[in-house]
Amino acid sequence: MRPSAFDPIEIPEWVWDRDETREILKRRDVAGLFNLAVKYAGASQVRISAATGIAQGRVSQHLRGLRQVTDLEVFERIATGLGLPDHARMLLGLAPLDIASPTGDRGEEHQEQADDLRAMIEAAAAVDDTMVMILSTDTNNLRLLDRRLGGVVIADKMRAQISQIQRAHRHAIRTGIRTQLAHVLSETAALAGWQAIDRCALSDAWDYHEAAISAGREAENDALVAYARGQQAYVLIDLGRPAEAAELLHHVRHTYDSRVPGHLRTWLAAAEAEAAAILGDETTARRALDEAAALLPEGDTDPSLPYLALNTHHLARWRGSCLIHFGDSETIEDLRSALAGMDGTFNRAEAGLRCDLAHALLAMGEADAALPHIHRADQLATMIKSRRHGRRIAELKRSATRALH
Template structure:
């Protein structure tokens, strides 16, 4: 008897034919695959048994903290879950029925042909107006993200990415495909930033890898530089600021002659951010000075709707960085940034108030810091930013200690 067959998890055959499951298999999304098994009654211990993994490993995979890359482990999962050949092939495995690569699955060859024709016909209906509507949807999601936070629009984001990917994957006309690639890169990058703020860092890295691939296809150096720069924040959150700083410096050096000044401002400010966490004050100050020198007039550029940065944002960045070095001017920078906010950047306001509270605490005024920390907690909770709550909670404890509570 084949190893693992006796304890195979019973999952209905129809599950492997759904579009959602096919996408999970194509992406090797083992968290999604394990969730399917759980849905049909398998415990984490049972999954671990058929895949020859421990329960802690299964739990980590389900929560996006670990993935599976080893081919022999993927093979065990496929066998233990009873994947039919057409599902195995989507996962990147060879079919078990070599004589019929897709297996005897209700004339699967014909079904695949019909499915492909349908997807190509669907993609052929995408025209510039449809792309414009999809772009408007992404811009609306970008606005909602600033106001409400990623968790509030998670379902909308997944649907938007799936719709753009479906159209892009089967688009044939070069002009439409390029536009869809550009939009996919923007949308995946937004999803990456949302994942960072919920500390789903593996998801964030994956989103940025998809965004970079799409940006390459779109042949847009500005977009490629932006998504590559944002990916550096995953490294920062993983406690690897030196690598984040090096990545940002490389991206800036590689693209400095091909991207607008506003994007170079953002790249310099991001480099300062990583250098501040690293404790490199010299690099941090030099990058902040460069950001201020490069900043053009206005708030944004029409060709880069994903980037919104002005003098108030640079002040916010300066305050966020220099508070780590006890700079006495930090509080003034942060008050200036707070005064210039327009009320739509809720998550950003939470960060500014957190930094201002930190600066006031460092200046020996915990009473003045307390209301800013409290408001930052409220805003971070509203937007579901676990990333901000982690730091805010630490500052709140420090304020309470300073006040003798």
């Protein structure tokens, strides 16, 4: 009888003893694991989805190598769904189910795992302050590349960077080094999360931000946690849940406001204003924008917050983006002022700003004036491969076409 989608996946025991399978487990190769289920258990994508709790579309992406797993809880679901025996679970980096006898009579396997773990701990022990600084510099360089080129172009570099930091952090013993690695991991995961939002991969974005929050807490850094949670609100906005985003941002502001630097306080206030504006709550949006302006420190950056660049021009852009929802007559001037003062390296931000300006001009009945901004935003979004901006630009093009005909 043909198996149903809900039948358990039973991969033969001997498959887990093959050298090729052990390499798949050590690499945490999810595509390889799913292919084992297809090859040796005849499992369909639907059956893998039912067994692991991963949506079928995501299973398909995993099989094609288009999606990576970073969350330990997801690996746990995969191990359970595919029926991994304990020695296979341990190679995947998970705890055995049978604590009393995690590897049964596999003495050689046990020794191999001990040797592998020893090697990874020894490799992590070689990480010192200088290496942490190099990793941090690499993340910052990726941040600069992201501003110019977009996340898709540097996706492979990002995955390699996160994997390298996670490997070192997971096996670090010395508290000071482990804390520093957690700090770098939080920054890097938050950057990856924002890139995932930009390509509309919202589940990935949520997972990356959860990793950033967890690492920020281990680093005992309130700014990292507040920033990652604030960015996570944008996942909710793009999911069509702005009320929950506004609630989250309000909570984050009131929890961390007195514990984080001024630039981040400004950023959180402006983010809360944006969520309120999307909800149509003009009073809250304007109040939060005024608070953001009052909180903004002098200078474009804070050395302790390399992931934030926020000055009067950026805030003017944000203000215009918010007030565009209420037909404010000052919006166009705010946005033009922001555009005039914008650093030319912020390609994603410029694309968004030009979308806002085009939106405002269309609302004022100035479709001809909006077209150059739509065209330039389209060029930038295409260059950085931003699906998020691409969707909005398509809507603006349709609106401009209707207005001109």
